Amino acid sequence: MSHRVLVEAGPAAGVAVLKFRNPPVNALSLEMLMELVISLEKLENDKAVRGIVITAENPGIFLAGLDLTEMCGRNPAHYAKYWEAVQELWLRLYQSSKVLVAAINGACPAGGCLASLTCDYRVMADNPKYTIGLNETQLGIIAPFWFKDTLVNTVGHRAAEQALQLGTLFPPAKALQVGIVDQVVPEEQLQSAALSVMAQWLAIPDHARQLTKTMMRKPTVDQLVKQREADIQSFVGLISQDSIQRALQTYLQKLRQKKG
Ligand SMILES: CCCC/C=C\CC(=O)SCCNC(=O)CCNC(=O)[C@H](O)C(C)(C)COP(=O)(O)OP(=O)(O)OC[C@H]1O[C@@H](n2cnc3c(N)ncnc32)[C@H](O)[C@@H]1OP(=O)(O)O
Numbered sequence: 500m501s502h503r504v505l506v507e508a509g510p511a512a513g514v515a516v517l518k519f520r521n522p523p524v525n526a527l528s529l530e531m532l533m534e535l536v537i538s539l540e541k542l543e544n545d546k547a548v549r550g551i552v553i554t555a556e557n558p559g560i561f562l563a564g565l566d567l568t569e570m571c572g573r574n575p576a577h578y579a580k581y582w583e584a585v586q587e588l589w590l591r592l593y594q595s596s597k598v599l600v601a602a603i604n605g606a607c608p609a610g611g612c613l614a615s616l617t618c619d620y621r622v623m624a625d626n627p628k629y630t631i632g633l634n635e636t637q638l639g640i641i642a643p644f645w646f647k648d649t650l651v652n653t654v655g656h657r658a659a660e661q662a663l664q665l666g667t668l669f670p671p672a673k674a675l676q677v678g679i680v681d682q683v684v685p686e687e688q689l690q691s692a693a694l695s696v697m698a699q700w701l702a703i704p705d706h707a708r709q710l711t712k713t714m715m716r717k718p719t720v721d722q723l724v725k726q727r728e729a730d731i732q733s734f735v736g737l738i739s740q741d742s743i744q745r746a747l748q749t750y751l752q753k754l755r756q757k758k759g
């Protein structure tokens with residue numbers, strides 16, 4: 500029984516809706532990552548499901564990215580376990596044979612942006628409070644190569660480099676202009692727009708679409724698969740550095756003080 504991930508049958512045949520529900524901000528904790536992987540595996544094995552709309556149960560925050568508390572003040576074994584789970588989620592999403600449509604109904608920074616970038620299509624609610632991007636440099640950390648590759652595959656090298664160096668969080672209209680999202684719609688039309696685009700993608704025969712998806716994505720996937728363990732060690736080495744720990748603690752404190 501999953502608590503942090505809700506899977507519902509969609510209103511259209513062959514479509515499931517996967518909803519994030521990990522309060523307060525849908526951060527990708529280890530538990531949430533594991534629940535997501537299990538839910539995605541079940542959906543992948545379900546022949547009746549051809550497409551999945553991915554969204555947050557409550558509008559406001561799509562995903563707050565990786566859970567900073569999993570990356571602060573823990574031991575190397577924990578960091579390694581956590582990073583393996585992050586890799587696993589990306590691999591499941593990026594290689595999914597289903598049509599994935601992200602209905603982005605809230606803030607979508609860093610790991611949240613990455614999850615949405617693995618989808619085949621992104622629709623974002625037109626709310627200026629919502630932003631999307633890989634903002635790692637703003638936290639004093641570096642997006643790993645496979646985060647970078649996923650962004651490059653979506654927006655191209657120049658736009659990705661600029662967005663990554665500056666750690667830009669784009670509001671909807673700008674995200675559309677850069678190509679991080681494919682469509683921006685009024686908030687109340689988000690779910691219907693996602694279902695409508697899903698119907699267009701499902702009109703294509705599955706086998707042809709799936710083989711094309713694999714052809715486009717396999718080189719990027721292979722890069723991580725062939726160096727998974729080295730990537731884990733690289734993450735553990737980086738995150739364990741005092742300077743990185745200090746930067747993350749400072750960022751977390753700023754988030755906590757925001758309210759005070
Ligand atoms: C080498 C490393 C490579 C990998 C790199 C990292 C990828 C990542 O994903 S790092 C995480 C990046 N995420 C962010 O930068 C988002 C940070 N959060 C926010 O900007 C806001 O919280 C958000 C816009 C999502 C929501 O804003 P509010 O609705 O105003 O909520 P609060 O800011 O008050 O937050 C409530 C509560 O949640 C805690 N929080 C927020 N984000 C995270 C997070 N990513 N991980 C863990 N905890 C988080 C925040 O501190 C508050 O906690 P309390 O004060 O204890 O209630």
